[in-house]
Amino acid sequence: MTAVFTAFKEAGLASLVAFLLALPLIGFRTNTTGTGLNFEFRWEALVVSVVIVFVGRCVLTSTRGLWQQSRLHLPSFGYLRSVIDRRRVSFAVIVVLVALLFPFMPEVDRRAIDLATLVLIYVMLGWGLNIVVGLAGLLDLGYVAFYAVGAYTFALLGTVYDWSFWGCLPIAGAVAAMFGVLLGYPVLRLRGDYLAIVTLGFGEIIRVVLTNWVALSGGPNGIAGIPRPTLFGLEFTRRTREGHSFHEYFDLPFSGDHRITFLYYVILILALVTNVFVLRIRKLPIGRAWEALREDEIACRSLGINPVNTKLSAFALGAMFGGLAGAFFASRNGFISPESFTFIESAIILSIVVLGGMGSQIGIVLAAAALILLPEALREFSEYRMLVFGLAMVLVMLWRPRGLLAHRKPTLTLYPSGSRTLK
Amino acid sequence: MTINELLRVEHLTMRFGGLVAISDLSFSAAQGEITAIIGPNGAGKTTVFNCLTGFYKPTVGRLTFTVQGKQPVYLERMDGFRIARAGIGRTFQNIRLFPAMSVLENLIVAQHNELMRASLFSVAGLLGLSRYYDAENEAIELAKKWLDRIGLISDADRQAGELPYGDQRRLEIARAMCSKPALLCLDEPAAGLNRNESGALNELLRDIRDTQGIGILLIEHDMSVVMNISDHIVVLDYGQKISDGFPTVVRHDPRVIRAYLGEEEDYDVDAVQPGLPC
Numbered sequence: 001m002t003a004v005f006t007a008f009k010e011a012g013l014a015s016l017v018a019f020l021l022a023l024p025l026i027g028f029r030t031n032t033t034g035t036g037l038n039f040e041f042r043w044e045a046l047v048v049s050v051v052i053v054f055v056g057r058c059v060l061t062s063t064r065g066l067w068q069q070s071r072l073h074l075p076s077f078g079y080l081r082s083v084i085d086r087r088r089v090s091f092a093v094i095v096v097l098v099a100l101l102f103p104f105m106p107e108v109d110r111r112a113i114d115l116a117t118l119v120l121i122y123v124m125l126g127w128g129l130n131i132v133v134g135l136a137g138l139l140d141l142g143y144v145a146f147y148a149v150g151a152y153t154f155a156l157l158g159t160v161y162d163w164s165f166w167g168c169l170p171i172a173g174a175v176a177a178m179f180g181v182l183l184g185y186p187v188l189r190l191r192g193d194y195l196a197i198v199t200l201g202f203g204e205i206i207r208v209v210l211t212n213w214v215a216l217s218g219g220p221n222g223i224a225g226i227p228r229p230t231l232f233g234l235e236f237t238r239r240t241r242e243g244h245s246f247h248e249y250f251d252l253p254f255s256g257d258h259r260i261t262f263l264y265y266v267i268l269i270l271a272l273v274t275n276v277f278v279l280r281i282r283k284l285p286i287g288r289a290w291e292a293l294r295e296d297e298i299a300c301r302s303l304g305i306n307p308v309n310t311k312l313s314a315f316a317l318g319a320m321f322g323g324l325a326g327a328f329f330a331s332r333n334g335f336i337s338p339e340s341f342t343f344i345e346s347a348i349i350l351s352i353v354v355l356g357g358m359g360s361q362i363g364i365v366l367a368a369a370a371l372i373l374l375p376e377a378l379r380e381f382s383e384y385r386m387l388v389f390g391l392a393m394v395l396v397m398l399w400r401p402r403g404l405l406a407h408r409k410p411t412l413t414l415y416p417s418g419s420r421t422l423k
Numbered sequence: 424m425t426i427n428e429l430l431r432v433e434h435l436t437m438r439f440g441g442l443v444a445i446s447d448l449s450f451s452a453a454q455g456e457i458t459a460i461i462g463p464n465g466a467g468k469t470t471v472f473n474c475l476t477g478f479y480k481p482t483v484g485r486l487t488f489t490v491q492g493k494q495p496v497y498l499e500r501m502d503g504f505r506i507a508r509a510g511i512g513r514t515f516q517n518i519r520l521f522p523a524m525s526v527l528e529n530l531i532v533a534q535h536n537e538l539m540r541a542s543l544f545s546v547a548g549l550l551g552l553s554r555y556y557d558a559e560n561e562a563i564e565l566a567k568k569w570l571d572r573i574g575l576i577s578d579a580d581r582q583a584g585e586l587p588y589g590d591q592r593r594l595e596i597a598r599a600m601c602s603k604p605a606l607l608c609l610d611e612p613a614a615g616l617n618r619n620e621s622g623a624l625n626e627l628l629r630d631i632r633d634t635q636g637i638g639i640l641l642i643e644h645d646m647s648v649v650m651n652i653s654d655h656i657v658v659l660d661y662g663q664k665i666s667d668g669f670p671t672v673v674r675h676d677p678r679v680i681r682a683y684l685g686e687e688e689d690y691d692v693d694a695v696q697p698g699l700p701c
Binding site: 284286288291295296300302303304305307411412413415 | 502504505512519522523531533545549576580
C-alpha cells in the first residue's frame with residue numbers, strides 16, 4: 001500500500017513540475033493574424049502532457065525493481081569479446097575482407113556505398129581522435145577544427161593552385177598537425193573539463209573565422225569546384241580535356257558508380273593506414289608514454305618523461321588524421337562550407353570514441369556504424385530522430401558504461417595469454 | 424662527509440607565504456649509503472623531497488647533485504623531468520603507479536628515454552627496424568630482473584592497480600630502479616606495510632645499496648624502521664635540522680628524544696603546523 005502511495009506521490013510531484021513547465025511552453029501558442037499576433041490557450045495539450053508525465057512516472061516507479069534485476073541478465077559482448085581475443089588476427093582479416101568486397105556484394109547499390117564511405121570517414125576520425133582521448137586521456141571537444149583545417153587546406157590548394165588530391169593530402173595532414181600543436185601549446189596545463197571547454201572554444205573559433213574571413217574561405221558561401229581524387233591521373237568524368245578518363249582507359253561504358261566505388265576505396269585505405277599506425281604506435285615508447293600520462297602525470301615526470309613533448313605529439317598526430325579525413329571529405333563532396341564543421345560533428349566523433357570503448361579499435365567501427373546509420377535509418381521519423389538517437393546513447397551508457405568493447409590489452413606481455421609460464 | 428658525495432643540500436629554505444616549512448637546512452647524501460630523513464609529522468620531510476625532485480622551487484638554497492664522472496647539476500633550477508633524467512628516481516608517499524597498465528608495462532615506461540632514442544623518436548619503431556626491437560628486448564630483460572628480485576615475476580601481465588598494497592610499494596621501487604637512477608629517493612616506503620613486508624623491504628633496500636652502488640635517500644617518521652638500515656640519519660623538527668649523524672649517535676641525542684617524546688609539560692608527539700604538507 002505504501003509502495004502505491006509513494007508511486008502516486010512521486011508521480012504527482014513530477015506532473016506538477018511538468019505542469020509548471022508546460023504552461024508557458026505548450027499552453028500558449030502565438031498565431032499570426034492579419035494585424036499582428038494573438039494568443040491561443042491550448043488547455044488540451046497541457047492536460048495531455050501532464051497526464052503523460054503522471055502515467056510515465058507511475059510506470060517507471062513501479063518497474064524500477066524489475067529494471068535493476070534485468071540489468072544483470074542483459075546480454076553482454078562477452079562472447080564476441082572472447083571470439084575477438086582468441087582469433088584476433090582472423091577476425092580483423094574478415095572485417096577487412098568484407099570491407100574490401102563490399103562494393104561488389106549483391107544488393108549493394110550506389111547509396112549503400114556512399115553511406116559506407118561516410119561511415120568510414122567517421123571511423124577514421126574516431127581512430128584519429130582515439131590517440132588524443134583514448135590513449136593520451138586529453139578530452140578534446142574541438143576535434144572538428146582539424147577536420148575543417150584539412151578540408152580547407154585542400155580546397156584552397158586545389159581550387160586556387162590546381163594541385164591534385166594526392167599531392168595535397170600530406171600537406172593537409174601537416175597543416176592540421178601544426179594547428180594541433182598551436183592548440184596544444186596553450187592548454188598543456190589544463191586537464192579534464194577545463195581542457196574540454198578550451199578545445200570546444202578552439203573548434204568554434206576556427207568555424208567563426210572560416211565564416212567571416214570571406215576573402216580567404218568564401219565565408220558562408222563556401223568553396224565549390226574542389227578537384228576529385230584521380231587514379232594515377234585518370235579522372236572519373238565522362239570527358240577530360242586532355243588524356244583519358246577512367247572508363248576510356250579501361251574501355252568500360254561510363255558510369256557514375258565508378259567514382260563512388262573509387263572514393264570508397266580511397267577512404268578505406270586511408271582508414272586502414274590510420275588503424276595500422278595507431279596499433280603500431282601504441283606499442284612504441286611514445287604510445288606507452290601517452291597512456292602513462294593519462295594514468296598519472298606526476299609519476300611520468302618522476303621517470304623523466306617530458307610531458308610537454310608527449311602531449312604535443314598526441315595532439316599533433318590526432319590532428320593530422322583529422323586533417324587527412326578533412327581533405328578526403330572536401331574532395332568527395334566537391335563543395336565545403338563552414339556549415340559542415342559545427343560543434344555537433346565534434347560531439348559525434350567524441351561519442352564514437354566513448355561509445356566504442358576508449359582505446360578499442362573495433363569498438364570504434366561498431367560505434368561509428370551505429371551513430372551514422374541510426375540517424376539514416378530513422379529518417380522517416382525526421383523530427384524525433386535526435387530524440388531516438390539520444391535515447392540510444394543513454395541506453396548504451398547504462399548497459400555498458402565503459403563503452404561497447406572496453407578492454408585494454410597490454411602492449412607487451414611476458415606470458416602467452418592465460419598462462420603463467422614463460423614464453 | 425664522504426668521498427663520493429652525491430647530493431649536497433645547502434641552506435635550503437622553503438616558504439609558503441608566511442609559513443616557513445624548511446629553514447636553512449644543510450645536509451649531504453653519499454653514494455653507497457642509505458641516508459634517512461626523519462622527524463615527527465609536519466617536520467617538513469616531504470617538502471624537502473619535493474624541492475629535490477623539482478615539484479617545488481626552493482625559496483633559498485643550493486642543491487648540488489654530482490654523479491661520478493659527470494658535471495655537477497643544480498637541481499633548484501631544473502624541471503622535474505630533467506631532474507629525473509639527471510639521475511634521481513623517486514617513489515611517492517601515496518603510491519603513484521600507472522594502475523590500468525600491466526606490471527611489466529610500468530617497468531618499461533620507466534625506461535622511456537632510452538627506448539625513445541632507440542626508436543629514433545618512433546621512426547625506427549614504426550618502420551619495424553631491428554634496432555628498436557633489440558633495445559626493447561633489453562628493456563624487458565631489465566624489467567624481468569627487477570620483477571624477479573621483488574618476487575612479482577609471475578604477476579608481470581596483471582594490471583598494476585590490481586596488486587595488493589605491499590606489492591604495489593615494491594613495484595614502485597622497482598619502477599624507479601628501472602629508470603637507472605644514481606640516487607633513489609623513497610617517501611615513507613614502509614607506510615602501511617606489516618612487519619613481514621617491511622622486513623622484506625629493508626632487505627631489498629640493503630640489497631639495492633650493496634649491489635647497485637647507488638645512494639638511497641629515504642623519509643620515514645617511524646624511527647624504529649630506519650635505525651637498522653640507515654648509514655646516516657638527518658632529523659628534522661619544525662623545518663629545522665636538529666641532529667645529523669650515525670644512527671647510534673642520533674638515537675641518544677637529547678634533542679631528538681625531546682622532538683619525538685616531547686617535554687614533560689608539553690607532551691604532544693603530533694604537533695603539526697597547520698596547512699603544512701607532510
